[in-house]
Amino acid sequence: MAGSNTPAILLRRIEFGDFDLIVTLFTLAQGKTSAIAKSAKKSVRRFPGVLEPFSQLEVVLTQGKRKGMPVLQEASLENPFFKIRENIIKTAYASYWSEIIYLWMAEGEPHENLYRLTHHVLTELNRGEIPVEVLSILFQMRFLTIAGFRPNFEHCHACKTRLDQIRHRSVISDPSKGGIACPSCAGIAGDQLRISKGTLKQLAWTDNGDLERAARVRFTPLAITEGLAFLEAFVPYHIGKTPKSLKVLRAVRNTIHARKKRSHA
Numbered sequence: 662m663a664g665s666n667t668p669a670i671l672l673r674r675i676e677f678g679d680f681d682l683i684v685t686l687f688t689l690a691q692g693k694t695s696a697i698a699k700s701a702k703k704s705v706r707r708f709p710g711v712l713e714p715f716s717q718l719e720v721v722l723t724q725g726k727r728k729g730m731p732v733l734q735e736a737s738l739e740n741p742f743f744k745i746r747e748n749i750i751k752t753a754y755a756s757y758w759s760e761i762i763y764l765w766m767a768e769g770e771p772h773e774n775l776y777r778l779t780h781h782v783l784t785e786l787n788r789g790e791i792p793v794e795v796l797s798i799l800f801q802m803r804f805l806t807i808a809g810f811r812p813n814f815e816h817c818h819a820c821k822t823r824l825d826q827i828r829h830r831s832v833i834s835d836p837s838k839g840g841i842a843c844p845s846c847a848g849i850a851g852d853q854l855r856i857s858k859g860t861l862k863q864l865a866w867t868d869n870g871d872l873e874r875a876a877r878v879r880f881t882p883l884a885i886t887e888g889l890a891f892l893e894a895f896v897p898y899h900i901g902k903t904p905k906s907l908k909v910l911r912a913v914r915n916t917i918h919a920r921k922k923r924s925h926a
C-alpha cells in the first residue's frame with residue numbers, strides 16, 4: 662500500500678472504540694490531518710509509545726476507503742520531547758499552542774512556516790534554556806503574523822496618533838480593532854487591558870529576523886506579564902474560540918506563582 666511520508670507533530674489523540682485511536686497530526690506536507698491509528702490502543706508493537714502529545718514523528722498515511730478518514734500506517738519517533746511531558750508548566754504551554762493550531766487550521770492545508778515555528782518552540786521548550794513565557798510570546802506573535810492577524814502597534818486605531826507620539830506611558834489593547842487605542846480614544850470602560858509602550862516594542866522585536874535571535878530578546882518581568890495578558894486575549898479573539906487549555910494554563914501558572922510567593926515570604 663503506497664502511502665505518503667511526512668514529518669508530523671501530534672496535536673491530540675482520542676480513543677475510538679476498543680482498539681483504535683484517532684490522532685490529529687500537524688504534518689509538514691498536508692497541514693492538519695486527522696487519521697485513524699488502528700489497534701493503537703491494544704498493540705504496543707504497532708506504535709510502541711510513539712503516539713504521545715507533542716511528539717515529533719515521521720509518519721506514513723494512506724487514504725481511507727471511499728473517502729474515509731486517512732489511516733496512519735506507520736509512525737516513527739523523531740523526538741519524544743519527553744522533558745515537556747514530565748513538567749506541568751511546559752505541558753500547559755505546549756497544550757495551549759497545540760490547541761491554537763488545532764482550532765485555527767483547516768484540514769489538509771499545508772503551513773510550512775507554522776510547522777517550522779511549532780517545531781522550533783517545542784524544541785526550545787524541551788531544551789529548557791529559554792524561559793517558557795518568552796517562548797509563548799514568540800509563538801503567539803509569529804502565529805498572529807502567519808495567520809494574517811498581526812497586531813497593529815504602530816498607531817492608535819482611532820485617531821492614528823503614532824505610538825511614540827502618544828503622551829501616555831500605556832495604551833489600551835483592542836483586539837476587535839486589531840491593535841491598540843490611545844487612552845483618550847479608548848474612553849473609560851472598566852475592564853480595559855492596559856499595555857505599556859515599552860512592552861509593545863519588546864513584542865514587536867520577536868516578530869523580526871530569525872527565530873533563534875528572536876527567542877533571545879530580553880524581556881522585563883513587566884513585559885512578560887503584560888505581553889502574555891495581551892496575547893492570550895488577542896489570539897483567542899482572532900481564532901474565534903477560547904482554547905480550553907488556556908484556562909488550565911492560567912490555573913497552573915497561578916498555582917506556581919502562589920507557591921513561589923509563599924516560599925519567598
Ligand SMILES: [Zn+2]
Pocket residue numbers: 817818819820821822842843844845846847
Ligand atoms: Zn487615539
